[in-house]
Amino acid sequence: MDIDLSWILLGLPLAFMLGWLASRLDLRQLRIENRQAPKAYFKGLNFLLNEQQDQAIDAFIEAVQNDPDTSELHFALGNLFRRRGEYERAVRVHEHLLSRGDLSRADHDRAQYALALDYLKAGLLDHAEQALLKLEGSAFEAQARLALLANYERSRDWAQAAQVAQKLEHSGQGSFSGRLAHYLCEQALSLVAADDTAKAQALLKQAINTAPTAPRPRMELASLLKKIGDTAGACTLLEDTVNAAPAAIPLLASELADMAIVARRAEQALALLKTCYAQSPSLDVLEAIVTLEAASDVPSPTARDWYVRHLEHEPSLVAAAKWIAGEKLEHEQFHPQVQRALDHAVKPLSRYRCAACGFEAKQHFWHCPGCQAWDSYPARRVEEL
Helix, strand or coil: CCCCCCHHHHHHHHHHHHHCCCCHHHHHHHHHHHHHHHHHHHHHHHHHHCCCCHHHHHHHHHHHHCCCCHHHHHHHHHHHHCCCCCHHHHHHHHHHHHHHCCHHHHHHHHHHHHHHHHHHHHHHHHHHHHHHCCCCCCCCCHHCCCCCCCCHHHCCHHHHHHHHHHHHHHHCCCHHHHHHHHHHHHHHHHHHHCHHHHHHHHHHHHCCCCCCCCCHHHHHHHHHHHHHHHHHHHHHHHHHHHHHHHHHHHHHHHHHHHHHHHHHHHHHHHHHHHHHHHHHHHHHHHHHHHHHHHHHHCCCCCCHHHHHHHHHHCCCHHHHHHHHHHHCCCCHHHHHHHHHHHHHHHCCHHHCCCCCCCCCCCCCCCCCCEEEEEEECCCCCCCCC
């Protein structure tokens, strides 16, 4: 069959024109879609910067609907839900991401970590643990281990927390010896509550070896020795703590004074505390000195004289209130009202304050109940900071 070249010559321009029109239509549609997606995205970003989270979420949902394959929008939307406390919606967003087969390995790990954070914020600790364990060997391994450590601490699973802390230390994430000592102390306290003093004593000795300069293991062991009747050993241990952790002296001074009196070592403890007070004046140490002097036969200044001496070195409202308590005023009939006002004023000054979050408490905490930080409470009270 002969081919008519004239038809081919006429068809080529027509095919070209049809192809050109099709490409123009595709480009036009692509431009429209690209305009819509960024417009919704930047609209959501603008709302977010203006702290209008509700409107931002609506804008991001619109952007996701226009371009469901955009993983970054899903991450932004999930984070917004988590920040608003809508953990169930955040979980759904991140689970949807994890179900996608076209997701890159980096984005998959990122979504897995975000999902674990959703569970942590929602208080679903078991789910959070499982999600975090899946990140071993990933780029989020270090962050996951830190989150897992906080998870185990929150659930008071000290043995598991110790394992994670050791992994973090071995991977070069810093020293965790202080935390490991705290974990051992916490386990020892549980054993003491169960009357298993032998195992508790072994754990506390292990804690001392783990963190030789940490005051808590020695103080907890001293309390345990006192409980089982070894007051002399407890007293010696607290005296050693003064040298091992001098910053903690205000915390242990009162206990040392009481134990020294029972063990008939008041003079030795008194000399030690006076040396410490001379180097760094503290009302807690001063109170212990007054207690020891009252129990000894050696003539010594009265408590009120000590408060005056303290005021010469430190402008302390607490010391002033205690001194005035024993002073005779010109108008003595008003003394109770004045004393009551002073006692009320010094109460906040006698508290301990977390250096990390500012949470204040009447007692000293090794583990802040506010921010969960370890060793964030100074040994000195608010007035002396």
